[in-house]
Amino acid sequence: MKIYQPAEDSYLLEKYVKKYACRKVLDVGTGSGILARAALEKTSDVLAVDVNKKAVEHVKSLGINAKVSDLFSNVNEKFDLIVFNPPYLPADEKEDEDVALQVAGGKKGHEVIERFLKDAKKHLNKDGKILLLFSSLSGDIEELMKKYGYKFKKLEEQSLFFEKLYVYAIKLR
Numbered sequence: 001m002k003i004y005q006p007a008e009d010s011y012l013l014e015k016y017v018k019k020y021a022c023r024k025v026l027d028v029g030t031g032s033g034i035l036a037r038a039a040l041e042k043t044s045d046v047l048a049v050d051v052n053k054k055a056v057e058h059v060k061s062l063g064i065n066a067k068v069s070d071l072f073s074n075v076n077e078k079f080d081l082i083v084f085n086p087p088y089l090p091a092d093e094k095e096d097e098d099v100a101l102q103v104a105g106g107k108k109g110h111e112v113i114e115r116f117l118k119d120a121k122k123h124l125n126k127d128g129k130i131l132l133l134f135s136s137l138s139g140d141i142e143e144l145m146k147k148y149g150y151k152f153k154k155l156e157e158q159s160l161f162f163e164k165l166y167v168y169a170i171k172l173r
């Protein structure tokens with residue numbers, strides 16, 4: 001299984017992780033660990049998770065606290081900041097499995113994000129925040145944020161060749 005190599009999405013979110021990280025931070029879908037490392041510049045209490053065992057081994061080898069988890073399946077604590085650069089594109093049947101895990105968020109592109117939003121609230125401390133990245137191809141994520149009881153603010157959007165990327169700060173209503 002390959003490890004996602006940092007790209008525009010990672011760098012866009014990294015900028016805000018450096019700004020928002022405080023106290024206890026969870027990096028979901030850590031991949032290369034780029035966002036966990038950014039958080040560690042601000043706080044020493046960072047947990048990184050990924051479904052990809054290889055990514056977890058790699059991040060652990062960097063000295064970062066990490067474990068295998070399908071979103072929150074293996075996470076019991078609450079956090080002050082949860083960051084997620086998810087697989088956010090609609091699945092392409094021709095894609096190989098490795099690539100799909102990294103970039104495809106389900107048939108419509110937002111299934112993984114929806115599962116994340118549904119469970120994330122149970123893992124937020126009082127006044128805790130989420131930093132979420134997604135794309136203009138991910139579907140109506142604002143609608144999902146409303147559905148699961150969050151309020152949100154768009155922090156930045158970046159136009160790429162065939163899509164726009166968005167970074168949102170999210171908290172419970």
Ligand SMILES: C[S@@+](CC[C@H](N)C(=O)[O-])C[C@H]1O[C@@H](n2cnc3c(N)ncnc32)[C@H](O)[C@@H]1O
Nearest residue numbers: 004006010029030031050051052070071085087
């Ligand atoms: C777009 S990559 C982002 C990697 C890294 N955070 C970055 O910004 O470069 C998405 C990551 O989410 C992981 N992932 C996919 N589905 C997941 C799930 N259900 N639970 C945890 N991690 C998942 C993938 O293995 C991949 O490492």
